[in-house]
Amino acid sequence: MIVLGIESSCDETAAAIVQDGTKILSSVVASQIEVHHKYGGVVPELASRMHIEAITPVVDEAVQKAAINIEDIDGVAATRGPGLIGALLVGFCFAKSFAWARQLPFAGVNHLEAHIYSLFLMDNKPKFPFIALVVSGGHTNIYHVTSYDNFELLGQTRDDAAGEAFDKVAKMLGIGYPGGPIIETLAKTKNPDAIMFPRTLLEKGSFDFSFSGIKSSVARYIHDKNITTKDEKAQVAASFQEAVIDVLSQKLINAAQHKKCLRIGIAGGVSANQTFVKKLSKRAKSKNIKVFSPPVELCGDNAAMIAARGYTMIQQGSLCALDHDVFSRTKTD
Secondary structure (H helix, E strand, O other): OEEEEEEOOOOEEEEEEEEOOOEEEEEEEEEOHHHHHHHOOOOHHHHHHHHHHHHHHHHHHHHHHOOOOHHHOOEEEEEEEOOOHHHHHHHHHHHHHHHHHHOOOEEEEEHHHHHHHHHHHOOOOOOOOEEEEEEOOOOEEEEEEOOOOOEEEEEEEOOOOHHHHHHHHHHHHOOOOOHHHHHHHHHOOOOOOOOOOOOOOOOOOOOOEOOHHHHHHHHHHHHHHOOOOHHHHHHHHHHHHHHHHHHHHHHHHHHHHHOOOOEEEEEOHHHHOHHHHHHHHHHHHOOOOEEEOOOHHHOOOOOHHHHHHHHHHHHHOOOOOOOOOOOOOOOOO
């Protein structure tokens, strides 16, 4: 089965062609970073307008790169949520119309489940059960994954997501957007333990996260110390990143031990941070736990993961009707 996947939940317009849920024939992503860069974050209205401009060319390119004809497509999947409502509507409505016009099965995919599916597009896939972390600009969720359809939510952020904290700290430092890659690059030059920013672990046994405290602590430090030079900013970046990695790693390992899992999978934009991957892997190895992370091109928002999840849903007959709509946070039909 050949599935066309479409993703437009935030600031990437993406389309991909995936065969049998595992083989990526093509994956095209149109980024909006240059548009949102000067604002230090995503502007929803601008994102929606850019999706409208990009959606048709991106889908056309995905079909061409896959070396197939449109008639070869057997099913369609698109991100249904969560995400920015205006952005979601562009991809979802396009995909629904595409499927309806061709009488193809159409699946509306949960964006967070799709990120977990990026792990199944790897050659070395984690076996069930495993602990999965979906960590991005909008989400920081821990799941206990026991099958292709069973994702038990163990914990989530109570305020800012980890990726959002990276972006906001980068904006405080005036170093650009998106914050994650810039902070990681700057952090490589400094001692991560030089500044001891707080690690918020919440109540004992909790797998939830809170990053508002460290964000406020960094803001106070920048103000009180009058941080202005590149060297000073690099030091703040290194210590901030270390604190976030420390919390993410500890929560993940605790969750794996709680569920007696020997495997951890990480996905989402922040999983592209190789400092995080290496430090988590080192800590997990001491507990006999193996860490799985997708290649960088599958860490951020992409349509291959949407098509992969959509394939499973189409196979099971879990389809969207014409009157189904998108959802921003909580799924409702």
